[in-house]
Amino acid sequence: MQRLYSMFPAGRAGAGLLILRIVVALQLPAASACCSKPAMADWIDMLIEGLAVLLCIGILTPLLALLCVATAALCLFGQGVLSSMSPVICLVIANAIALALLGPGAYSLDAKFFGRRLIVLSDTRP
Secondary structure (H helix, E strand, O other): OOOOOOOOOOHHHHHHHHHHHHHHHHHHHHHHHOOOOHHHHHHHHHHHHHHHHHHHHOOOHHHHHHHHHHHHHHHHHHOOOOOOOHHHHHHHHHHHHHHHHHOOOOOOHHHHHHOOOOOOOOOOOO
């Protein structure tokens, strides 16, 4: 994760990324509600719930954001015909792509696990 992002911003930028993660997580159920195939609806609902929880806590954010894009695209193109919810699904896709490109921010488990470390060298020579 550290190779993907050179830093995990804190402060206002970190709060903005936290809000973006939460917004994407809250928009996902709207995207899954548009899936019209009943055989896939339960599977997609479970996937959406898991993605939403993991996005909120910020673990493996780029990967999960891309899974959100794939899930929303599956719902969008699985309809066959564009519905009234298509703009909402497109918004989910755009926000998830932005989240994948921007990264998780300092207020996430990604930052705790993969963030920069401070190494302090002490001189203990006699």
